Amino acid sequence: MERRVNAGRFEENEGRSLSQSPWPYTHGRFQNGMVGLANGGLTCCVNAVLQSFYLAPEFTSILQRWDQRREVVDWGNIPYGMCRLFDVMQASMSGVVSAEMFLQCLTLNHVKANKQHDAEELFLNIFNLLLDQLQNSDMAEEMKSLYEIKLEEFVNCQCGKVSVKDSSMWSLPLPLSGMGVHRSLKLEDSLKMFFRPQDLTMKNKCFCPDCGVKCPALQGVKLISVPKILNLQLNRFRAPSRRGDYVKKIYSSVTFSEMLNLNNLPISEKAQKCGIGQESWLYQLYAVLTHSGSSVFGHYTVYVKSFKDSQWYHLDDAQVRRVQWEDVTETFGSCDYLWGKTAYMLLYKRVEREEPPPADGH
Numbered sequence: 433m434e435r436r437v438n439a440g441r442f443e444e445n446e447g448r449s450l451s452q453s454p455w456p457y458t459h460g461r462f463q464n465g466m467v468g469l470a471n472g473g474l475t476c477c478v479n480a481v482l483q484s485f486y487l488a489p490e491f492t493s494i495l496q497r498w499d500q501r502r503e504v505v506d507w508g509n510i511p512y513g514m515c516r517l518f519d520v521m522q523a524s525m526s527g528v529v530s531a532e533m534f535l536q537c538l539t540l541n542h543v544k545a546n547k548q549h550d551a552e553e554l555f556l557n558i559f560n561l562l563l564d565q566l567q568n569s570d571m572a573e574e575m576k577s578l579y580e581i582k583l584e585e586f587v588n589c590q591c592g593k594v595s596v597k598d599s600s601m602w603s604l605p606l607p608l609s610g611m612g613v614h615r616s617l618k619l620e621d622s623l624k625m626f627f628r629p630q631d632l633t634m635k636n637k638c639f640c641p642d643c644g645v646k647c648p649a650l651q652g653v654k655l656i657s658v659p660k661i662l663n664l665q666l667n668r669f670r671a672p673s674r675r676g677d678y679v680k681k682i683y684s685s686v687t688f689s690e691m692l693n694l695n696n697l698p699i700s701e702k703a704q705k706c707g708i709g710q711e712s713w714l715y716q717l718y719a720v721l722t723h724s725g726s727s728v729f730g731h732y733t734v735y736v737k738s739f740k741d742s743q744w745y746h747l748d749d750a751q752v753r754r755v756q757w758e759d760v761t762e763t764f765g766s767c768d769y770l771w772g773k774t775a776y777m778l779l780y781k782r783v784e785r786e787e788p789p790p791a792d793g794h
């Protein structure tokens with residue numbers, strides 16, 4: 433069914449409306465969830481990011497509640513554009529659809545669609561637009577808490593003064609440097625490096641309100657809470673160290689496994705007092721966005737573990753094929769294989785532990 437646009441708004445015609453269409457997302461035609469997205473010219477990055485949203489039922493179950501009858505929307509409305517695309521993906525019998533309408537929606541939001549993007553930047557761009565444009569504040573809050581990593585930033589002055597500030601992030605940018613270019617790094621080690629406090633000395637000294645001058649200090653972050661979907665970004669693009677230099681890609685190996693435990697990371701004292709961190713912070717990998725090529729030109733694809741059949745799939749624009757976990761591990765990276773796919777964004781889902789059933793007689 434098509435909608436008529438009148439003065440930038442939609443008017444409902446008779447027939448099925450988006451708000452009334454229950455997505456057969458977790459049942460029915462939706463056999464394994466894998467529908468390719470045609471490349472509309474340099475749109476591989478948009479496609480890979482969209483697939484990472486579409487194949488997360490935690491995300492779509494919130495978006496699915498978006499009700500057009502309650503919203504004022506135009507063609508540039510991201511929640512509407514996403515619902516419309518996902519609706520088309522659901523109904524596709526051919527296995528490939530075009531994301532053209534959504535690309536136009538992005539363009540109306542000043543995000544160029546047919547352009548080489550950085551997947552992480554694009555993910556944040558789309559997600560922030562989505563949050564801004566969700567008029568239902570409860571939905572926006574739910575969406576926010578799905579990815580929000582709450583952190584405590586601290587600065588400890590040598591005088592003993594401790595300054596803390598709460599902050600939050602949608603993803604953790606993990607450092608790959610400092611380990612030597614040719615060395616292999618474990619994801620867990622990169623996480624530890626992110627949380628390792630840094631000495632602020634020399635020109636980095638920090639102003640201390642108690643000392644009244646800039647002092648050497650220790651700066652770092654601790655976890656306050658962890659989200660349902662954990663977005664980890666491997667910092668494979670190193671900014672130029674001097675003028676005239678260019679952005680370099682780090683191809684070296686970062687190994688990761690399907691399960692990740694965050695319980696070993698530093699937790700803020702405030703959160704610990706509330707009992708946070710006592711529960712299990714176990715995560716399961718469900719999507720790996722890969723980048724191949726250089727910092728100047730490249731291609732994005734995504735590996736996704738289907739929530740329907742628990743199989744890994746590789747989605748490369750229109751091409752969808754079933755793969756094994758071993759194929760996913762080939763994205764760890766290697767300095768000897770410069771044009772190969774390297775994992776760039778890792779999306780983990782928190783494993784919800786079910787309460788054990790009460791023992792007999794209790």
Ligand SMILES: [Zn+2]
Pocket residue numbers: 589590591592593640641642643644647
């Ligand atoms: Zn001080």
